[in-house]
Amino acid sequence: MSRERIFTRRDLLQKSAAFGALAVFGATAACKEAPKPLSCEDTTALSPPDMAIRTSLQYIDNSNQPGKQCSSCQQFIPAAPNACGSCKVVKGPINPGGYCKSFVAKPA
Ligand code: SF4
Numbered sequence: 001m002s003r004e005r006i007f008t009r010r011d012l013l014q015k016s017a018a019f020g021a022l023a024v025f026g027a028t029a030a031c032k033e034a035p036k037p038l039s040c041e042d043t044t045a046l047s048p049p050d051m052a053i054r055t056s057l058q059y060i061d062n063s064n065q066p067g068k069q070c071s072s073c074q075q076f077i078p079a080a081p082n083a084c085g086s087c088k089v090v091k092g093p094i095n096p097g098g099y100c101k102s103f104v105a106k107p108a
Contacts, residue, residue, distance in 0.1 A: 040084035040093035050091035054100075059090050063099035071096035074104045 041061050043051055063069040070076045075088040076096070084093035089102045 038082060038084065038095055038097070040095035040098065043092050046092050054090050054092055057090055057100040057102050059094075059098060059100040061095045061098050063097055065099050065103070068099055068103050068105070069096065070094050070098045070100075070103075072106055074106050075102065 039061060043054065046054065070085065070087065071078070073087075075090075076094065077086045077088065078096065079085045085096060086092075087094045087100075090100055
């Protein structure tokens with residue numbers, strides 16, 4: 001074995017272990033930093049009439065109306081935290097951050 005090699009087998013194993021640990025740490029950190037946004041747009045179980053109401057009231061999963069979102073609407077029925085709720089008017093999964101034309105603010 002030559003002593004003139006840049007990396008010994010031990011160096012290579014140590015660097016590989018350190019790199020592997022960094023890769024696992026980085027992947028874990030990335031998963032914690034970017035939680036998947038809640039999506040309540042699966043309407044495959046809705047009947048055509050229920051879908052027609054949802055469409056005619058222009059339900060959207062992310063409100064574009066400042067201060068108006070399903071979680072602050074009288075019609076909203078919440079579910080578990082970070083889960084889709086439901087609505088007394090619009091059928092199907094409802095995002096707490098969603099909005100439709102039937103919005104009625106909860107009393108203060
Ligand atoms: Fe959301 Fe519209 Fe239902 Fe109110 S009526 S909870 S704004 S979908």
